[in-house]
Amino acid sequence: MASSTQLKICGLRNPQQAAAVARLGVEAIGVIGVPSSPRHVPPELRPALFEAIAAVAPPCAGVLVVADPGDDDLPALRPERGHRVVQLHGGETPERCRELRQRLGCTVWKALRIRSPDDLSRAQLYGDHVDALVLDAWVPDQLGGTGHRIPLEWLEGWIPPRPWWLAGGMAPERVAEVLERVSPTGLDASSGVERAPGDKDLARVAALVEAVRAAARVQG
């Protein structure tokens, strides 16, 4: 993507669709490894998704999204399975993030669900232990893919300890306002560009890509 704000599309389940999204020029594509999610992809089907992405867009990072993995889960999280990034979307502590990053030997992003402005101070604790943060909205009993938003006023003036992705209810119609008010490293979208959970609407993904490019042109 030519603009400076990166884009991640999360929750792909079909290799052909993942390849089509990758061809649009996004920087990252997420595959959900959380069993309770309607977008869950079982371990044996994940390599085909990551291979489809790498085949058409080698720079596009395959991101495996998991929550509170146990040590028994680690073999399925190794980068040899085709992903480049592991996104930790549960209640992982900074110490657990550091340990997983060391043991897996791959890029680790930590997702934090932001319930109040105070939660942003927690983000500082992760700065030395992960490669990037993903800020997502807090919704009771749901970890992600909810379409709920973090109020932008909470993020204005926030000083991130690491590169960060803004997730939660991202959609083409919001991009201009969001990028006027905050400057994340990237935007992360799932339900806002879907026909149904796990089934992306390619026209909406293309509109999101175009909205990010248009915002970059406005900002010069």
Ligand SMILES: O=C(O)c1ccccc1NCC(=O)[C@H](O)[C@H](O)COP(=O)(O)O
């Ligand atoms: O998307 C899911 O179903 C999901 C389930 C459990 C943990 C994480 C999940 N998604 C992670 C993401 O990175 C999503 O892009 C993020 O939550 C934003 O989703 P949305 O608000 O629908 O754009």
